[in-house]
Amino acid sequence: MNLRLTPNTMPVAVRPSLLGGQASSPLGGAQSGGFSGALKSALNTVSAAQNDATRLQRExxxxxxxxxxxxxxxxxxxAQIGFQATLHVRNRMVQAYTDIMNMQV
Structure with missing residues (x-):
């Protein structure tokens, strides 16, 4: 399973350029901020999608x-697909952290 977040493999719901993000690069400015910038941009995009869905639901x-x-x-x-993708990324990051912490030095 390929879990790298490149412009071609990133889930559609997480891609900032497809959800109306004002990104100049495919990763929404991730080149300048690295991994943390890409993660922050993806979280902001998912949050905006959830806020938009809530607003439409209320209307x-x-x-x-x-x-x-x-x-x-x-x-x-x-919004649901974006949240699920974010949840999977979080679970993978926690699992990687746990694996690293259990390594013998």
């Missing part, structure tokens, strides 16, 4: 005629 509940149910469901699915 549908208030029966706003300008917000469609289909648009809301797509936003919710994008």
């Amino acid at each position: 549908v509940q208030l029966e706003n005629p300008q917000v469609s149910l289909e648009e809301t469901m797509v936003a919710i699915q994008k």
